[in-house]
Amino acid sequence: MSITREFLRHPVLTGAIAPSSPRLAEEMTAGLGLERAARVAELGPGTGVFTEAVLGLLRPEARFTAVEINPRFASALRERFPQVDVVTGSAEHLALADVDVVVSGLPWTAMTAARQQRILDAVTAGLAPNGRFTTFAYAHAAWTPPARRFAASLRSRFAVVERTQVVWGNLPPAFVYRAALPVTVGRAWRGQPAAAPA
Numbered sequence: 001m002s003i004t005r006e007f008l009r010h011p012v013l014t015g016a017i018a019p020s021s022p023r024l025a026e027e028m029t030a031g032l033g034l035e036r037a038a039r040v041a042e043l044g045p046g047t048g049v050f051t052e053a054v055l056g057l058l059r060p061e062a063r064f065t066a067v068e069i070n071p072r073f074a075s076a077l078r079e080r081f082p083q084v085d086v087v088t089g090s091a092e093h094l095a096l097a098d099v100d101v102v103v104s105g106l107p108w109t110a111m112t113a114a115r116q117q118r119i120l121d122a123v124t125a126g127l128a129p130n131g132r133f134t135t136f137a138y139a140h141a142a143w144t145p146p147a148r149r150f151a152a153s154l155r156s157r158f159a160v161v162e163r164t165q166v167v168w169g170n171l172p173p174a175f176v177y178r179a180a181l182p183v184t185v186g187r188a189w190r191g192q193p194a195a196a197p198a
Contacts, residue, residue, distance in 0.1 A: 019046070020105065023169040024136060025053035027176045028103060032132050034058055037100035041126065042066040043091040043119070044106040048077050051084060054103060067091050094122040102127060104135035109146040116150055124157050124182040133158065133179040138172045157183050 020028075028050055034040065034057040045051045045066045058064060065085045068074040074088040091106060092115065102123050108116060123133055133154075141147050154161050159181035166175050 020049045020136070020174075021167070021170040022049070022053075024167045024174055024176070025049050027164055027167050028134055028136060029053045029057055031178065032101050032103075032134060034101055037062055039063045039096070039099045039128075040065070040101045040103070041094065041096055041099050043094070043102065043104040043123075044068065045077055045086075046070075046073055046105055048080055050103055050105055051077065051081055055081065055083070065096060067094060092118045092122060094119075094126055096126040098128045098131075099126050100128055100131055102131070102133045104133070106135065108135070108137065108150045109141050109144060111146070113146075113149060116146070116153060120153055120157055127182045129182070131180070131182055133182075134176060136174045136176045138174050139166045140172055142175075151177075154179050159183065 034054060037058065038061075040054060040058065040062060042051055042054060042064070043066075045068050051066060054064065063085070064083070065087060066077060066081075067087045067089060068077060069088070069090050071088050074086050077084065078086045091104075104123075106119065111119075127133065137147055137150070151161075151163075154177060158179035161177060161179045164176040164178070166173050
């Protein structure tokens with residue numbers, strides 16, 4: 001399964017022109033406590049680069065759900081990772097609760113503001129109170145309005161947000177966001193308008 005071919009077929013759904021590198025996968029899964037997690041979700045696993053890295057850290061009894069909108073990728077993931085519960089659909093409809101870690105490979109800058117907000121709402125609602133969220137962004141797009149809007153949305157939804165150094169060994173180069181301690185639903189942002197571009 002070629003991510004480049006799927007990008008050419010459905011650029012908005014796929015969002016990446018090449019698979020993420022092992023170095024980016026290592027950065028994506030570091031410091032999340034995956035070794036202790038009981039329940040993990042991955043959004044937009046694509047060809048499974050992050051999936052494989054997560055599985056390498058999880059305990060055998062941990063529950064791992066992956067949500068993939070591309071049916072071709074979803075089918076390939078089920079075959080390659082039978083121990084993962086692969087759901088074909090949009091991350092907007094994520095319906096999990098008390099998830100310890102959410103790992104995302106979604107193309108945030110290719111989304112509308114409304115879709116970004118709906119997915120982040122679903123992530124925050126599904127995380128445990130001490131849950132962690134990780135995702136990445138391409139360095140060359142960091143100053144675009146969608147990327148800045150996404151960064152602002154993260155800061156409004158999590159008490160702790162950090163950004164790593166650029167991972168140059170990825171095509172394109174990228175950095176990782178790690179967020180922890182989701183803000184209580186209803187207190188800070190539920191019902192508020194979407195954050196405007198910075």
